[in-house]
Amino acid sequence: MHVVATAGHVDHGKSTLVRALTGSDPDRLAEERRRGLTIELGYCWTALDGVGDVAFVDVPGHERFVTTMLSGVGPVPAALLVVAADDPWMPQTAEHLAALDALGVSHGVVAVTRSDLADPGPAVARARAEITATTLAGAPVISLSGRTGAGLDDLRSALVTMVAGLPTPDPDAAVRLWVDRRFTVRGAGTVVTGTLPAGTVRVGDVLAGDGRVVRVRGVQALEREESAVSGVARVALNLTGDVDDLTRGSVLTTAGAWHHTSVVDVRVTGPNDPPLNPRLHIGAADLAVRHRPMGPGIARLSLERPLPLRIGDRCLLRDPGRRTVWRVDVLDPDPPRLRRRGAAARRAEVLASADGTPRLDDELARRGVAHRDRVQQLGIPLTDGDHLVVGPWLVGRGAAEALARRLPELVEAHARQHPLDPAVPVSVLATRLGVPAGEIAEALVRPPLRVVDGRVRGPGTDGLPPSIAASVATVQRELADAPFAAPTADRLRELGLDERALAAAERAGLLWRVAPGIVLLPDAADEAVSRLQTLDQPFTTSAARQSLGTSRRVVLPLLDRLDRAGRTVRLPDDRRRLG
Template sequence: MDTSYFTIGMAGHIDHGKTTLTKALTNIDTDRLRAEKERNISIELGFAPLELENGVQASIVDVPGHERFIRQMIAGVAGIDLVVLVIAADEGVMPQTKEHLEILGFLGIERCIVAISKLDQVEQELLEIVEEDIKSELAGSIFEQAPFVYVDSLSGNGIIQLKKVISTELKSVEKRNSKGAFRLPIDQVFTVQGQGTIVRGTIYEGMIQKGSQLTIMPKGHRVKARQIQVHNKEVDVARAGQRTAINLGGGDKETIQRGDVLVNSDHFLRSKTIDVTMKFVDEIASPLKQRSPVRLYIGTSEVLGKIVFFDRNEMKDGSEEVVCQIRLEEEIVIRRGDRFILRRPTPVETLGGGWVIQPNGGKYRFGEKTIKMLQTKKAGTPEDLIQDVLSEQILLDKKKLIQLTSLDETEIDAAITAGLEKEMFIEPSSNKYALTRTLTKLKNEIIHELESYQEQYPMRQGMGKAELIQLLGKSYPKTFIDYCLSRLIAEDTLYKPSQFIAVSSFQPHLPKKWETRMKEVIKRLEDDGIKPEKWKEYIKETPLSEADANELSGYLLHTKQVYQLTEDILIHQSAVERALTDLKEQTGSSFKLNEAKDALGISRKYLIPLLELLDRLNITTRQEDVRVWN
């Protein structure tokens, strides 16, 4: 049977027996600090393994209950799958119980067990009152249907029943993804004499092997997993859901801190601006104004920032869900869907919480357009998110898609496969993807640009491919333009004469505006036969500009109506044909210069360039002072 790994949080008011209950379940005292022993309160997170039936292994996180240690509490419950809410039978619901409940709700913890502790210290009548108090507090919350278990940690009363209920509840909890990229938010850093730096945390996703190369984000330090432990037992592999300690090679305790994230891939990006959706507490002490300072708790990070609203200038109560943005003072590493808590730095209070829509937010305008955009992103499926990114980035490989959508590799693979089948996405080059609609848009732009160019320059063969790519390269990657051109050529929409690109229906032609004048120029050139004038002489008495004359000469050369005799002289194709006929009739298999002169009756001014033209056309080959017909 496959082993399943889960993390269970112990939450509740100070002195309600969370640590004692953890010891009763696991036989481990999670208060390990001297100050914790002396003051009989939990200051730091405590951890203990809990073996359950059917191959289920759980890590219990004992979080501090005192209001001064709320940061540690949030860091502890951020990665849990199930919470045991501990409420003392002799006190009932207390202020910290309520705040912990709010935080758990905002963090999206869906499974809860209410453990009424210190059972042996109260009479049945008081127990009934406490139970009603708890039910009243949970009414209307996500934990309204949470099962109740009555326990006494000192006598052991109810401990076996609590284990059974935990096993039952965990059957409904979805397993964490061990196949994706590894991510472990660090909540503890310390050194061990002779071993170096150790970091601890709960693996959010993926798996890690001994010897793995890792990166500490957001700093980017490269380290190596020299040794891995799960609850003090050395292992070769640790998976999502497990509480893990890693001995880092290359890591320095002074440069690592709680809130850093250990990863094994480049799928994660640093961020200082995050788009979020959140709910606020029912009563805020005073209105939260636009750009107010806030303290963000996400994963194990605690970062100061400012809240930015796009549809209001202040928030007064928690009556609705709000899409907004948090701009941070420091970089963090998060993914879409990560849950967070927002607190006011001063006066200290919990404001609310929610989840990350987009880890790398942009700068948006105030107004309904931005709200609609964020709402669309919030509701988006993986395919929708990929579409959004590709709408802006055009062509991306899988790694970039993972980074920019903040989806994991499994989600990306499934969405790409589905999108390719639906012809929503295309794969222009190996493992690079684009939108089909972007391809259609680019096709239309290419055809439009070529048609506009052909209208402006009707005598040219088409537009230079390099010029077209340069023009479109401001908006599209070259690889994508090449792919699109290849598709258009394969579809016979375009054709490619030499280095040019043209619409298939296009043929170079004289512009209607100058057609009559240009035909007159061509006729004069043809009439001059093998003794043409300089090209500018044919143009100077016409209204054609120098640019028009250059376009015309280019057109005539490309269409082989004329040949370049010298740098400034063109000769008509019919004149060359007549000269060839005369030469072949009056010479043998080879001829010398004087024989050609006698046959054609022209001076060396025209004769030498004409014979060199025949060589260039591969009609003749010069061998010293003789030319041989090919």
């Protein structure tokens, strides 16, 4: 299926033309037929030779319904601009054309209607002149009469050529469906409609959006029940779940595939600067935003509610009072906070060269570090490059080099501040580098730095301070003859070995801290098991104490450590056996 939206001034014959092309009436509301103008979005379809089904979204042309018009045009890739031969170029036509231009609609046909009521020549010339400076430049301009049918074949031919040139959307893309109508069907429940630009919606799919989760109970396209529909297509979805707040402007997405944001950095293009509080239109959504200029053409928008946006999205700002529109290109839907004076101007400089095309190398150059999932949510293709890949994290080459240069200084500073614990845990190093994961810091380590047991060591940090090393050597000598006669607290204090020093000795592999204030040689566990093997099994604590030649102060925590290591097993009667 292909989808084309109409545009043009009220009472210029849009609905009549759609009716002539399709044989169906897009004005389905009684109020629309009574008043003779389109109020809500309507759509009809027909089959065109060579391109298949083409659905027309018929939008209102009255200035009071511009919001509705934009909700119909927003997600649609092609337009049919309608101009009446018996009317001058009208303000609403100009506004609709400006909106199509701002949205980047480059596939279109201009239909000059009512050629049976007036010479279409002037209207054709004016239309060609007006579209020349827009994205519709070069679009065919066809004169016709919806009432008599004259020129309809030429219009159909032009539509076939235009539709055949539309890009083919990706059926596997993540779904983002802007809801443009919501109603209730007796016996079915809630139904929403919208234009699906890409991706596939299937019966049974779970979609998310605006903090809600819904399940697709039924899918309909062109009034036919389908098990699945791929974009571009007009779809009606029968939904169940959290549907109470669904309305026009709501958006349904593939769960987890989109980044929902209320702050976005954009490029704004237009005749002048937008006001402080314009309206933002994207898809079928219309919401208030706060516009903050940051530099020439670069602005930050704060949205009244989060939307699923990606780099390269095209939307528009509108000032209803001045009937002016501005083109908006999304540059960064996940921007950094502006914390310091002058940060806005610096941010504008960073984004000055951005053109809205998502490129991984460019984004990593700006962000430094990014998670793979967030990159995909922002619509950035995962491509090969010279960036660093660390698990789910991607680190730009420039960021990796800059971070790696900082490491030696940070490790050295830590060693000076903690002489008994000179090795820096990678988690601490990550915090000081300002990166989100310790694995990133570990991946940046280069010689002479090295990683040992999750800690980064610098050159010359293997040994203990001389005074501590001498005291530890004394303890080692005393334990050599009596390996389980752990020095007393008084003896450790006499040697200047507090808990910090003992911990450092243990990390260096010189002692084993069995419990606070109790240290043995590093191989004491193996020696203890070897001696306990000579006892009758099971054995008592007293027998173990005598075999090891030590005191209850030492044997109790030692046996507890052996129990936890599975090398001994404590029985219900408090005796033990080897594990």
